[in-house]
Amino acid sequence: MKGPNTHWGNRAMKRESRKKPRDGKVISKAVEPVHDPARAVRLKAGDEKISRSLIEVMEEERRRISRDIHDELGQLATSIKMEVELLSDLGHDKAGLQTVCDSIRKKLDELLDSVSRISFALRPSILDDLGLIPAVESFLEKFQKASGIQCEWECDVRNSEYLPEVRITIYRILQEALTNVTRHAQTSTVKVGLYDEDGKLTLVIEDRGRGFDPFTIDAGRCLGLAGMRERAELAGGKLTVLSGRGFGTKVRMELPIETQREVIR
Ligand SMILES: Nc1ncnc2c1ncn2[C@@H]1O[C@H](COP(=O)(O)OP(=O)(O)O)[C@@H](O)[C@H]1O
Numbered sequence: 001m002k003g004p005n006t007h008w009g010n011r012a013m014k015r016e017s018r019k020k021p022r023d024g025k026v027i028s029k030a031v032e033p034v035h036d037p038a039r040a041v042r043l044k045a046g047d048e049k050i051s052r053s054l055i056e057v058m059e060e061e062r063r064r065i066s067r068d069i070h071d072e073l074g075q076l077a078t079s080i081k082m083e084v085e086l087l088s089d090l091g092h093d094k095a096g097l098q099t100v101c102d103s104i105r106k107k108l109d110e111l112l113d114s115v116s117r118i119s120f121a122l123r124p125s126i127l128d129d130l131g132l133i134p135a136v137e138s139f140l141e142k143f144q145k146a147s148g149i150q151c152e153w154e155c156d157v158r159n160s161e162y163l164p165e166v167r168i169t170i171y172r173i174l175q176e177a178l179t180n181v182t183r184h185a186q187t188s189t190v191k192v193g194l195y196d197e198d199g200k201l202t203l204v205i206e207d208r209g210r211g212f213d214p215f216t217i218d219a220g221r222c223l224g225l226a227g228m229r230e231r232a233e234l235a236g237g238k239l240t241v242l243s244g245r246g247f248g249t250k251v252r253m254e255l256p257i258e259t260q261r262e263v264i265r
C-alpha cells in the first residue's frame with residue numbers, strides 16, 4: 001500500500017492528523033449532502049424487509065460457497081477418482097503410471113488450495129490466530145493486488161485484542177464496503193481507517209469515486225448496504241453511509257468495544 005498517508009506498521013499514527021481538515025474542497029462537498037442510504041432503504045422498504053436482509057445476504061453467501069464446493073471440490077475429486085481407477089489398468093506401464101501419478105498429485109494440490117480458499121471465506125483463521133489488525137492488513141494487501149485499487153491505511157488503536165464478535169463485524173463490513181468500491185466506485189484509490197476512542201472502535205472506508213444518490217437507488221436491491229447496517233446493529237454499533245453522485249462514498253461504522261483483557265479481569 002503506497003502513498004504519503006500509508007501507515008503500514010505504524011499503528012501509533014498521530015491522533016492530530018485525523019483532525020486536520022481534508023485536503024481540497026471536493027471531498028468536503030462530498031460529505032455535504034448527508035444521506036444515509038440504509039435509512040432511506042428502511043423508510044422505503046419497511047422494517048420487515050430490512051430484518052430479512054441479513055438472512056438473505058447470508059443465504060446468498062451459502063449458495064456461493066455451496067456452488068464453490070460442488071464445482072471445484074466435487075469436480076476435482078471426481079477427476080482424481082477416475083485417474084486412480086485408471087492406475088489399475090496401467091499394470092506394468094511405468095511411464096503411463098508416472099504420468100497419471102503426476103496428474104493426480106497436481107489435482108490434489110489444486111484441491112487443497114480450494115479447501116483453504118473456501119474455508120478462509122467461511123472464517124478467515126488469521127482473525128482468530130493473529131487478531132484483527134494483522135487480518136485487516138493481510139486482507140487489504142490481497143484486495144489491493146487483486147483489484148489494482150490502491151489502499152491508504154490509517155490505524156490508530158491502543159489495544160488490538162478485541163472480542164470475536166467485534167473482529168468478525170469489522171472484517172465483514174470492510175469486505176462488503178471494499179467489494180462495493182471495486183464494483184461501483186470507478187476509482188483507483190480508497191482510504192481505510194481504524195481508530196479507537198472513548199470505548200468505541202471506528203472503521204471508515206472512503207472513496208472519491210463516482211458516488212450515488214441514496215434516494216434513487218432501488219431499496220429492494222440494496223442487500224449489501226442493509227446487511228452491513230444490520231450486522232453493525234447486531235454487534236451494538238451504528239453504520240452510516242454518506243454519498244452523493246460524483247462526490248464519492250464514505251462508510252463509517254462505530255462499535256462499542258470491550259477488549260479481551262477487560263473481560264479476563
Ligand atoms: N462505493 C460505492 N460507490 C458508488 N456506488 C456505490 C458504492 N457503494 C454502493 N453503491 C451503490 O449502492 C447500490 C447498493 O449497494 P449494495 O447494497 O451493496 O448492493 P450491490 O452491491 O449488490 O449493488 C449499488 O448498486 C451502487 O449503486
Ligand SMILES: [Mg+2]
Binds near residue numbers: 176179180224225
Ligand atoms: Mg454490494
